[in-house]
Amino acid sequence: MDKNVPFTDLIPSLREHWATNDIDQWISIEGDFEHLVGYSRVLWPEFMEYDDCVFRTLRFTEENYRGFMEQTNGDKAAVEAVMNHEHILDIFSNASIKPSQSMVLYVGRLLKDIWDAKLKRDFPARRITVSFPEGPFEDPLQYEVSFFQEQ
Numbered sequence: 001m002d003k004n005v006p007f008t009d010l011i012p013s014l015r016e017h018w019a020t021n022d023i024d025q026w027i028s029i030e031g032d033f034e035h036l037v038g039y040s041r042v043l044w045p046e047f048m049e050y051d052d053c054v055f056r057t058l059r060f061t062e063e064n065y066r067g068f069m070e071q072t073n074g075d076k077a078a079v080e081a082v083m084n085h086e087h088i089l090d091i092f093s094n095a096s097i098k099p100s101q102s103m104v105l106y107v108g109r110l111l112k113d114i115w116d117a118k119l120k121r122d123f124p125a126r127r128i129t130v131s132f133p134e135g136p137f138e139d140p141l142q143y144e145v146s147f148f149q150e151q
Helices: 012-017 023-030 033-043 062-071 076-083 101-122
Strands: 047-050 053-056 128-131 144-149
Touching: 033 101, 047 101, 053 076, 053 144, 062 076, 076 144, 101 128, 101 144
Parallel strands: none
Antiparallel strands: 047 053, 128 144
């Protein structure tokens, strides 16, 4: 990630309601531990192995796995990709503020980098690709991060 992220552009309330552009000060005032713990489930998810595949633990069900295996004629990489995807807009599906494209891209790139690092740490012997197609897409719901094993 770029060390010179324009947080005042990505967080409009920072420049509109605060006398500071200091992201660390804003976090210390506005942030809370409950949200950080909750966000950790998205940012640093638990992964599991099943039938030589890797999945996000919270999203896995055997029923879905069997269904996708049937639909894809046993293509495990395709099953992993669809079962592991996360639409960026769905992370906060009830948010009152619609994110800008730059926010969506920032979050998608961040998740891609974080998931890639954790997957490499958890499964060093596996060749796992983490993807985040950056579009541009007309429908912002198309921005999604996912991962699958290279066959």
